[in-house]
Amino acid sequence: MKLKLRAFLPLLLLLLTAITGHATDNWKPDILRQGYEMRTVDQGRDYSGPVVSTIIRRLLPDTVTRPLGTILYIHGFNDYFFNPELGQQANRHGYDFYAVDLRKYGRSIRPRQELFQCRSLTEYFPDIDSALVEISHAHNGPTILMGHSTGGLITAFYMARTHNPQVDALILNSPFLDWNLGWKEHLVPIISWWGTLFPDTPVSQGNSTAYSESLLKDEHGEWQFRTDWKLPASSDVTAGWVHAIDSAQKALRNGKARINIPILLMYSAESVSGHDWTTAHNRADAVLDVNDIRRYGLMLGPDVTCIRVVGGLHDLYLSSPRLRTLLYARTFAWLASLPIKR
DSSP states (O other): OOOOOOGGGGHHHHHHHHOOOOOSSSEEEEETTTTTTEEEEEEEEETTTTEEEHHHEEOOOOOSSSSSSSEEEOOOTOOOOOOHHHHHHHHHTEEEEEEETTTTSSSGGGOOEEETTOOGGGGGHHHHHHHHHHHHHHHSSSSEEEEEEEEHHHHHHHHHHHOOOTTOOEEEEOOSHHHHHHGGGGGGGHHHHHHHOOOOOOEOOOOOHHHHHHHTTTSSSOOOBOTTOOOSSSSOEEHHHHHHHHHHHHHSSSSSSOOOEEEEEEESSOOOOOOSSOOOSSSSSSSSSSSHHHHTTTTTTOOOOEEEEETOOGGGSSHHHHHHHHHHHHHHHHHHSSSOOO
């Protein structure tokens, strides 16, 4: 008699709990309020000292006895989970919602820690695993992994490496699958190599605040977030971070890292450049080249569905209210069409 891997999944997840860290706090109200809770997971130590991740969740009411599934969201670079509408929409469509603030981001930042520091994207795998273990304790339905920008790269890389059977589908919101640096891209291989030798070497990201201005309610947007966690102008990265990103992007293009679950690939219809904010920044992707997103996104696996969003921002779920309404409808219609049931 052949035994399926899924039969052993509960035992594997318990083992992962021991390996990937343990919750240091009980669930408590999150800073977002509105039904959100959070708990911290001790992830041990790395080259920079103690590290933690933070799991945030918004569950369906107890009156809903059988959720359609669970969505787990991973944020991007210079970011954290701050969009309460995303979890509300997930609940409205019948899904429990979880998010992770990765180590050295947002709720997981610890004193004297260098923000966003990373030398390999595999460092984030335990943060994702810990959230999936948490989900497995309470749910046995389909799990959908969702990643934005660098979070999209991380989740795609995670699934290509682990093929975790707990994850049934992948949603990528403007994933960071290639650099958008113009002529400076020729320097990336050199900086990446340097990062293997001297990973802490600082690398400037520039000081443009145009994208932030398109989001912030006090500027030209409609959102509020902590600007000490999501900086108006990105801080310097390190050569080690460049190596981590570059290595993961190349791994997803080598033809061997296929993701064999359904993928929803979403991106804006156009990109906008420019150091200073313009009205165009409120209707286009101000961070990545949308043509690269489509080009490399279609290489990720055999089942990729594309959604091109006219007027969409880099984080599509932060676009105008009209677009968000349409995008949520498309997202959950796609999920409803998938043959994933447990």
